[in-house]
Amino acid sequence: MxxxxxxxxxxxxxxxxxxxxxxxxxxxxxxxxxxxxxxxxxxxxxxxxxxxxxxxxxxxxxxxxxxxxxxxxxxxxxxxxxxxxxxxxxxxxxxxxxxxxxxxxxxxxxxxxxxxxxxxxxxxxxxxxxxxxxxxxxxxxxxxxxxxxxxxxxxxxxxxxxxxxxxxxxxDTIGAELGGALKNVIAIGCGAVMGAGLGESARAALMTRGFAEMDRFALAVGAQPDTLAGLSGFGDLVLTCTSGQSRNTRFGHSLGRGEAFDPAITVEGAATARAVADRARALGLDMPITQAIAALVTGELRVAQAVDMLLSRPLKEE
Incomplete structure (x- = not known):
């Protein structure tokens, strides 16, 4: 049984x-x-x-x-x-x-x-x-x-x-669990992008650069290099960031539109964003997207402010 x-x-x-x-x-x-x-x-x-x-x-x-x-x-x-x-x-x-x-x-x-x-x-x-x-x-x-x-x-x-x-x-339990955790954070951001009317090109950019942050964090805490490229990382990221069935994406969409979200619905990425942002700071990791999403979740930033913050960062190689 x-x-x-x-x-x-x-x-x-x-x-x-x-x-x-x-x-x-x-x-x-x-x-x-x-x-x-x-x-x-x-x-x-x-x-x-x-x-x-x-x-x-x-x-x-x-x-x-x-x-x-x-x-x-x-x-x-x-x-x-x-x-x-x-x-x-x-x-x-x-x-x-x-x-x-x-x-x-x-x-x-x-x-x-x-x-x-x-x-x-x-x-x-x-x-x-x-x-x-x-x-x-x-x-x-x-x-x-x-x-x-x-x-x-x-x-x-x-x-x-x-x-x-x-x-x-x-x-690789570390990599598998981090893929599932971190993609929820990026999904909130993607939902906010679409809710604010910033377009699918912006969502694709956020997914891609967000995945780079996911990989950076996972490797820093002991995940195996290939794990996040699999189902538990990239696969879950694609599904969650592109489907209206995702609670994290719907929550982000509400943030982007400035609307209230049903507090009875569990949004795992909200607490995870805060936990990951704190851990990244302690490790000295550069994770601007995650930090911006954590600030959105806590109300410290609005979507327009987060976009301006991210777009004003110095240009760099990919």
Whole structure:
């Protein structure tokens, strides 16, 4: 049986696709929410219109003990709290993070938080270009599964992959998690560009120069050189920056138009922008796009000011 912690859109979508191969337990933090899903046989709040098969058992309350792998499909900023609250049930088993970002309190990524909070667990991360509804509908999707323990990674790849969900294995957890985190920051910027009416040429430039910053940061903190050129970096960047399904892009679009954004919608890139900007300053890295997006998110800059700041930088070689 596969255990998934987190009954948001992505956790539910993973449950739907994995249930085509065997039984799945989907844990929701809110017991009332779990009861609602059991009764309706769908996640009407987060993934409406997608039926939950009889292979999916939705539970609330305590996370069941065991040694089977557990997929952690919760927002990045709540992952540390989940690990602390359910340490006894989660330690000493493979834990696969399915969130993207950097923890604002510690500056750690998902696998770093897992290693810190559950020292006996084997950390892994599932990341790459994907939308929950596409996965739930069985549309072809390719993701990166990164685990520093190669043998565990191979077992997870065989267990979690399917005909429609193709998993590529890596041992570079740092690079994989940073690709998924940093692209959300650039997506906010791309959304702001389009929301402000600056055009698709400006968006393409921001994506390209933003990817250079992503690569610069990742290499500085120990990622392997080729990882960000793959699904978890470049692939995810392209999808997130060009699709209206992306929450980060929609958030940026609202910033560009000067409109309010629904506070109930999780925007991982907002906290990540601040965490990465702080870390980059500490490392002495030149990341002007990231710094500008962090200032947009906190309200320190408006879009016009950020554009002027970036365009007035000295000319340089690419």
């Amino acid at each position: 596969t255990l998934i912690c987190g009954a948001g859109a992505f956790g539910t979508a993973l449950a739907v696709t994995l249930a085509r191969s065997g039984p799945v337990t989907l844990w929701a933090r809110d017991a009332g929410y779990a009861a609602e899903m059991r009764a309706a046989r769908e996640n009407a709040r987060r993934l409406p219109g997608i039926a939950l098969s009889d292979q999916i058992t939705v539970i609330g309350g305590d996370i069941p003990d065991g040694d089977a792998p557990c997929l952690l499909a919760v927002p990045m900023q709540t992952l540390g709290g989940l690990l602390a609250a359910h340490h006894a049930a989660l330690d000493a088993r493979p834990l696969v993070a399915c969130c993207k970002g950097m923890d604002l309190a510690t500056g750690l990524g998902p696998t770093g938080l897992i290693a810190q909070g559950c020292a006996k667990a084997t950390p892994a991360i599932l990341t790459g270009p994907s939308f929950a509804r596409d996965i739930a509908l069985g549309l072809p999707t390719a993701l990166t599964l990164a685990c520093a323990d190669a043998a565990t990674g191979a077992r997870l790849q065989a267990r979690l992959g399917s005909h429609d969900l193709r998993l590529y294995r890596s041992t």
